[in-house]
Amino acid sequence: MATIVGGIATSHIPTIGKAIGKGWCNEPEWKPFFDSYKPVHAWLEKVRPDVAVVVYNDHGLNFFLNNMPTFAVGAAARYDNSDEGWGLNVVPPFAGYPEFSWGLIESMVADEFDITSCQEMLVDHGFTVAMGLLWPKEKGPCPVRTVPISVNTVQSPLPSPARCYKLGRALGKAIEAFDEDLRVVVVGTGGLSHQLDGTRAGFVNKDFDLLCMEKIVTDPEALTDYSIPDLIRLTGAQGVEVIQWLVMRGALTGQVSKVHSRYHGVISNTSAAVMVLENSCADERHAREHVLQEHL
Amino acid sequence: MKTSLENHKIPGTIIFDGQRAIDGYALNKMCFSFNSAENRAAFLSDPDAYCRKFNLTDKQREAVKSRDVLGLLESGGHIYYLAKWGGIIGLGVQDLGAQQTGMTVEEFKAMLARGGAH
Incomplete structure (x- = not known):
């Protein structure tokens, strides 16, 4: 059966994609950020996942x-990136x-x-920037x-935070039910607080970002x-990406421990952060689902 | 059309609800077309003709012409699609943010470097 080795949360800010494309990882302005990965x-x-659900x-x-699907799942053998219109380099395809x-x-x-379900699905910077951060091309x-x-x-x-968490529970159950000896990492990309539009553009809420990083x-x-x-008010119109x-967190069905966590502050318009959560075993899942049902 | 989100007014924030999706459909469809380099070139060669091809309203065409980001948002534009239009005319998200908040781009960037608006 497939096992969930853990989860990763990471921002996917386009400017990071630009820095990756330009090879700026060791530039003084960028080095602390990239070093935190x-x-x-x-x-x-260490955990050597075979599959990433992103x-x-x-x-x-x-x-x-x-x-406009609320939840769309790729079912393709290959996922292409493509021109997003504002200048980010197109990266090579990803295996499905x-x-x-x-x-x-x-x-x-x-x-x-x-x-x-999507048998064709172009993946944009929300997917590709995260992949470029987690598996840099320099490493092969x-x-x-x-x-x-x-x-x-x-x-x-938009789907509510509670709905997204429940989707994660169903995702975790689905992964563990897959009858193959696979190691799976679940990645949640986006955030943290930011707002691009309206007269509140430039809104950032570090206190709420840190609260999310603790509670997650x-x-x-x-x-x-x-x-x-609530989320739009607290984390900005685009900060809702924290859903x-x-x-990701909902899919971690066992004992979860924090392996790594870094809050970077603002890159471009957005609070940037990365976290690694290890998922040790699924023993507790039924108990946790019982508690969740009572809570929700 | 009254949506539940209208009961949650958030200052300085536009919620892209069903009514805005209706009002902005043509405008956003035009901006979505800018994923193609060929379409970006067609827009640049005659912006107003390109807007007419997508049946933008007079107000939307005027806002495109005057690069009025808040006007485009008010008439149903979504920022993800408008960002593609911004890219064509050399406006990144920080230029868009500066214009919407009435700051210079330097002031807007400095504000973000200090931890953003609260």
């Missing part, structure tokens, strides 16, 4: 308002794993999540196959008490 690389080398949000590359994707989709739909070919999961953060109404480890259910309007962190 070295413990992440060390952990990945929960992100599309910013208008694959999905438009004509069809259709059999695993369909296993996840079947299990999550059986758990009453109405998933949109990407060692994992991937399953992208896109969460709607474009068109209101020890008490993720506390974050499910917020509504989407993808909640999907």
Whole structure:
């Protein structure tokens, strides 16, 4: 059976993608930021995942308002990046794993999540910047196959934090039910606080960012008490991307311990952060699900 | 159309709800087309003709012409799509932020470097 080795939360700010593309990792301005991913690389080398399930949000590359799925799961053998329109370099394709994707989709739909399955899916910076940070091309070919999961953060109404956390629970159950000896890491990308639009553009809330980083480890259910309007108020119109962190955290079904955590402050318009959470065993899952049902 | 989000007014923040999605559909569709380099070139060669091809309203065409970001948001533009238009005319997210907050770009960047607006 597949096992979940842990979860990673990371920002996916386009400027980071630009820095990766330009090879600025050792420039003085960028070195402290990129160095903070070295413990992440060390952990990945230790746990050696075969597959990364990457929960992100599309910013208008694959999905438009004509069809806007709340939760879309990739089921392709290959995921291409493409021109996003404002100058980020296009990166090479990522390997998929259709059999695993369909296993996840079947299990999550059986758990009453109405998933949109995608046999073609362009992945944008929400996916590619995270992948470039976790598996830099300098370290050789990407060692994992991937399953992208896109969460709607474009068109209101957005899925609530509680709904996203529950999706994560269903995802964790689906991964562990897959009948193959696979090691899986779940990645949640985006955030933290930022707002690009309106007269409140430039809004940042470090206190709330730090609260999210604390609660995501020890008490993720506390974050499910917020509504989407609460989150927009507290973390900015685009800071709601933290719901993808909640999907990731929901998928960690066992004992979770923090391996690495770094808050960087603002890059471009956005609070940047990275966290690694190790998932040790699934023994507690039934007990936790019972508690979750009572809580929600 | 009254949506539940209207009960949660957040200062300086535009919620992209169903009504805005309707109002801004053509504008956002035009901006979505800018994922293609060919379409970006077509826009640059005659911006107003390109806007007319997508059936933008007079107000939206005027806002495109005057590079009025808040006007485009008010008439249904979504920032993710508008960012693609911004890229064509050399406006990054910090330029867009400066314009919306009435700051110079240097002031806006300095504000972010101090930890952003609160």
